Amino acid sequence: MEATSAETQMKISDSEWEVMRVLWTLGYADAQEITGILGASMNWKLATVKTLLGRLVKKNAITTETVGKKFRYFPAVSEEETIQSATENLFSHVCAKKMGATIADLIQDAELTAADIALIQQTLTDKVATPYIACNCIPGQCECKEHQN
Template structure:
């Protein structure tokens, strides 16, 4: 499964995968029905996307009569985890905290979501380091050119 989570899923392919993840398995007709309503995509577009996902090994096919049943070879959680790792790999390690903070600010969260985040942060405090080291190649960020410009502030702003 780890090899499959490393395969890139395009934004359009995510739409197909979400239908399959939600239903556990689906026919092309079921996938087309959902995506025609949500995205106004044509049948041929959806079938092309399904074919790409099968070629990537992300969807399995099972023939039943004259139709195919599609199921995911990778879980939604694994795929989201891979996408998260991919996002964070594109950010200076010193900016990961502020990137996560921005994601939280932009998201609509329930009280349960906020409570979960508070638990994760409380646990993370136990293993937090005094300073995150920049892992960028010189020229990819300002840390190594101008000294550290991404200094972490304490919660009281100092």
């Protein structure tokens, strides 16, 4: 298992994530621009966006630069690593033994193109099977036989 750095363990809220998506798309933006894009559909005022930006700065997810009298915000983490971090966080709540079934469920529920399916099939072809997976739960958190004496 890979060591997780403080950065990969960063958690951002759903609202913060929406702001990040704008910054990833544009490369950078100020609070007014973000409000212009998200304000109507998210029902956010400029103050809401400024609050979210402040939280993201504290979490080191974005950096800020002053341009004239305005603050300009830049993403400090990539979309890819943020998605990976959220997935790792989600899977950290699942018994290691249930990982395969959980991934199979995800695939079953997802809308996938032929190209997506080909990518997943290739990934599975290249994947090396682990002979045995140990339960990583606290006894009482799951029904693995390992915990039943």
